[in-house]
Amino acid sequence: MKRLMAAAISLVVAIAAIGFGIIWFLPSAQDAIMARVVASNVAVTTAVLDEDALHVVLCGTGSPVPDPERAQSCAIVYAGGKVFMVDSGLGGWERLARFRLPVDDLTAILLTHFHSDHISGIPDIALNSWASGRREALVLYGPPGVETVAKGFDLAYSLDDGYRIAHHGADFFVAEGADYLPIVVDVPDRHAGVTVFDEGGVKVTAFRVSHEPVDQAYGYRIDYKGRSVVFSGDTKKDENVATFARGADVLIHEALADHMVGLLEQGLDDTGDRRAKVMHDIPDYHATPVQAAEIANEAGVKLLVYTHIVPRLPNALAERVFLRGVSAIRSGGVELGYDGLYLELPAGSEKIVEHDLR
Template sequence: MTTATDAPFRVTLLGSGMPSPDPLRFGPATLIEAGSQKILVDAGRGATIRLSQLGIPIGSIDLMLLTHFHSDHVAGLPDIWLTGWLGGKFGGRTRPMRVLGPKGTLHLTHHLEEAFGADIAIRIADEGLPPDGARIDADEFERDGVIHDRDGLRVTCFEVDHGDRVKPAFGYRFDHAGKSAVLSGDTRYCENLVAHADGVDLLVHEVAMTSPASMAIERIRRVMEHHSTPADAARVFARCTPLLAVYNHLVLISDGVNATPSVQELIDATRQEYAGAFVVGEDLMAFCP
């Protein structure tokens, strides 16, 4: 791994949290910078704020990728889209925003355009903003494969297992300048993820943890059954042997009586199964494969 400063290939965690509001961990969103390209994977709560903290204009995002349609992963999409269109140094997009994701992406983006139609019309008439900047150029896919290949960056989508009823759900692999990074998306232990992340330089993986006592509660058990436990993730790490594994989208659950698992408990549980290099991600952490 190289340092994150001025690197040609960088992965930054804009949001490492879960649906519950948390000022320290915003909703799931990850920024990929490869050469001159900026790609955002998911748009959880607060993604625009994290981009602003980094000094990255929201309107400079070249491509938005979606992993699936749970609200905590797409709630910030209108904010990225419309704030990136506004005037000022934080916006300035004059071309349609490109969005690519699983089947259902066209439905989502079409209805967002309808829902914000009044705002768009007012701003075009009142502020003279360019109409093309308010459009969404969306496309979708249904199976594994290369979905973006431009200027030395290749992006491959692959299906993951976020539960029997949570479909579609995908992860992404990024290959650039001889280096590679994989984002697991939301998933249980998944052989397809292992196959696409084998030997990767950087593996960014979701994780969920709760106390044994909390597993007796049906609501919590149902959530846990849709995610990877530390043991599940450690098994993936051991199979894939990344140079570095990073925990992201931390789903640390309390039932209100038993304590929320701590980061140290998460580390300890992982170390029972995996001895390689890994870190627990936090918002604004950056990694260079």
């Protein structure tokens, strides 16, 4: 029996060695494997295109604080054939590509404000949605100032646009696709929202939040077939978010744990690092996890998801410290967002189906 076992193991090892040898030394075998990998990597995640649901994917849940696990601010919403991004920070495109999310039919980017971590990924989105087939100018909705942002990117990338068209042809890269179409959304009144978009059953509303000295800064609410998602944008605790998130299914709210940032400030200060001042200054225009939970409770949302996570949370202990105090005021319907969180909200239902695209 023992001898039989030994023979069987030897046979398995020999077959594995031969298989490895074939792959290692035979280019045609390597190419066949590569072709399969490529095929699985280019397959588009089509579930988000189902028009009987509102689909929300987080493609960046970080901030300007470097974080290998989190791209800067980025979310994408698919509803009724429309595709809206909410902010476009650095690294967002890499996440969208990794999760194989379609961007060829990008309707617009909704910008909450113009801090770098919310706009620095726009050129990547512009180029890649153009390459994917977008033939019209990329629409950017945002507070007054959006035209300056569009003009700046337009100028900075005008040479690159020319190279792309010259190399791949004007049939592939249609010239209009290189352009931006900035649309200024003016929300003059803190208490009144402004309808940014209302077409095909998809309604987008902009409302004011508090992120001074950034003025104006917006949150956005997207409604589709009775389901809704609200983005707070960057804001300190602001009742206006509760007002506009009233009865929404999902609230994606920014959060900065001031008790952790205080420790960072102390650590930087101890080593004479002048960036301690930045850590000292930032808590006053962001909301804490507990404050965001209070807003979610006030609004009566089903699910609160934290995004724009500050500081970096490298392990479970850090996550626990970040969420300190939250469970005391909100025992359920709350979670830490992550890059790749996909929430599917089917029409005619109360359900929030969660998928992990990582």
